[in-house]
Amino acid sequence: MKFLHRLDLLTWSVFDCDRNVDFNSIAWIRPAGHVLIDPLPLSDHDWQHLQSLGETAWIVITNSDHIRASQEIADRTGAQIAGPRAEQATFAIGCDRYLAEGDEIVPGLTVMELHGSKTPGELALLLDDNILITGDLVRAHQANQLMLLPQPKLQDPKAAQESVQRLASLSQIETVLVGDGWSIFENGHQYLQALAQKQLSG
Amino acid sequence: MKFLHRLDLLTWSVFDCDRNVDFNSIAWIRPAGHVLIDPLPLSDHDWQHLQSLGETAWIVITNSDHIRASQEIADRTGAQIAGPRAEQATFAIGCDRYLAEGDEIVPGLTVMELHGSKTPGELALLLDDNILITGDLVRAHQANQLMLLPQPKLQDPKAAQESVQRLASLSQIETVLVGDGWSIFENGHQYLQALAQKQLSG
Numbered sequence: 001m002k003f004l005h006r007l008d009l010l011t012w013s014v015f016d017c018d019r020n021v022d023f024n025s026i027a028w029i030r031p032a033g034h035v036l037i038d039p040l041p042l043s044d045h046d047w048q049h050l051q052s053l054g055e056t057a058w059i060v061i062t063n064s065d066h067i068r069a070s071q072e073i074a075d076r077t078g079a080q081i082a083g084p085r086a087e088q089a090t091f092a093i094g095c096d097r098y099l100a101e102g103d104e105i106v107p108g109l110t111v112m113e114l115h116g117s118k119t120p121g122e123l124a125l126l127l128d129d130n131i132l133i134t135g136d137l138v139r140a141h142q143a144n145q146l147m148l149l150p151q152p153k154l155q156d157p158k159a160a161q162e163s164v165q166r167l168a169s170l171s172q173i174e175t176v177l178v179g180d181g182w183s184i185f186e187n188g189h190q191y192l193q194a195l196a197q198k199q200l201s202g
Numbered sequence: 203m204k205f206l207h208r209l210d211l212l213t214w215s216v217f218d219c220d221r222n223v224d225f226n227s228i229a230w231i232r233p234a235g236h237v238l239i240d241p242l243p244l245s246d247h248d249w250q251h252l253q254s255l256g257e258t259a260w261i262v263i264t265n266s267d268h269i270r271a272s273q274e275i276a277d278r279t280g281a282q283i284a285g286p287r288a289e290q291a292t293f294a295i296g297c298d299r300y301l302a303e304g305d306e307i308v309p310g311l312t313v314m315e316l317h318g319s320k321t322p323g324e325l326a327l328l329l330d331d332n333i334l335i336t337g338d339l340v341r342a343h344q345a346n347q348l349m350l351l352p353q354p355k356l357q358d359p360k361a362a363q364e365s366v367q368r369l370a371s372l373s374q375i376e377t378v379l380v381g382d383g384w385s386i387f388e389n390g391h392q393y394l395q396a397l398a399q400k401q402l403s404g
Binding site (some may be wrong): 001007012013021022045144 | 206215217219223224247251385388
C-alpha cells in the first residue's frame with residue numbers, strides 16, 4: 001500500500017481502463033483496529049503490509065457500486081461491514097451496521113449522506129474534521145481538479161448539486177480523498193468551492 | 203494512461219513493492235510528436251491510448267536507473283532516445299542525443315543537470331517554466347511532501363543538496379512531477395523550498 005499524507009493513512013489502487021483513472025481504497029491504521037474504505041482486492045504484498053500493521057475492525061462501503069472485495073476481506077480479517085442505510089433494503093451483501101447522516105463509525109470518523117448520486121444516501125466520510133473521503137459523487141478524472149459523477153449517472157442532479165454545496169461549506173477541509181481518480185492534499189476547501197461554483201454556473 | 207493536471211500531460215504507473223510507491227512515466231502529447239519521459243512498459247490499453255493521440259517523437263531518460271522500457275518503445279514507435287550526457291560513456295543503451303544543462307529538447311522543454319545523485323548528471327526537466335519533472339533525486343514516498351533520494355544512494359550528499367537548493371530557487375514552479383511516488387500539483391515552489399530547508403537543517 002502507498003502512504004497518503006499521514007503515516008496512518010494508506011491507499012491501494014487499480015487502474016480502470018474505461019475511465020483512465022485509478023480506483024482507490026483507503027486504510028486508516030488504528031491501534032483499536034483498522035478501518036478500510038471501499039476496499040479493492042489486495043495483492044499478496046498489500047495483504048502482508050496490512051496485516052503487519054494489526055487487526056482490521058471495520059470495512060466501510062460508501063455505496064453499492066463500491067462493494068468491491070469487501071466480503072472476501074471481511075471473511076479473511078473478521079472485520080465488520082458498514083454500508084449506507086438508504087440502501088439497506090437492496091444492498092448486495094449483508095452489513096453489520098447501516099450508516100446515516102451524523103453517525104460516528106469510530107471516534108474521529110463521521111458520516112455525511114449525499115443525495116442525488118447514482119445510489120441513494122451515498123456516504124461521504126469526515127476524518128478528523130479536515131479530511132473528506134468521497135465514494136462516487138465527487139471524483140477527479142484529471143489531477144488537481146474535482147468533478148461530479150457525470151450527469152447521466154445522477155439520479156437527481158439538483159439534489160447532487162445541493163450535496164456538493166454542503167461539502168463546499170466545510171471550510172476546514174484540507175484533503176479530499178476520492179474513491180475514483182486523483183485526490184487533493186492541500187486547500188481541499190477551495191477545490192470543493194470551485195466544484196460547487198462550476199455546478200451552479202454550468 | 204491517466205490525465206495529469208493538463209490534458210496534454212498523461213501518466214502511467216507501476217507499483218513498486220520494495221518502496222511502497224508508484225513508479226511513474228509521463229507522456230507529453232504534442233502535434234509535432236509526443237515526448238515520453240522515463241517510460242515504463244505500457245499495457246495494451248495504454249499503447250492504444252498513446253498511439254491514438256499521434257506519433258511519439260522523443261523518449262527522454264533522466265538517468266540510467268530509469269531506462270525501463272525505453273528501447274522497446276523506441277523500437278515500436280520509431281522515437282529517438284535522449285539520455286544524460288554525463289552518463290554517455292557507460293549508458294546501457296544507445297541514445298540519439300545526450301543532454302546537458304540548458305539544452306532544449308523540443309520547444310518548451312529544457313534540461314537541468316542535477317549533481318550528487320546516484321548517477322552523474324541526472325536530468326531534471328523544466329516544462330513551460332512552471333512544471334518541474336524529476337527522475338530519482340527528488341521524489342515522494344508519502345503524499346504531499348517531497349524527499350531526497352535516501353542518503354546511502356547519494357554519490358555526493360553536498361552536491362545533491364546544492365542541486366536541490368537550485369531547484370528551490372525556481373520561484374515559478376507550480377507542479378513537481380516525480381518519477382517515483384506522489385507528484386505535487388500546487389505550490390510546487392513551496393514544497394521544493396521545504397525540501398531544501400529540511401536538507402540544510404537535517
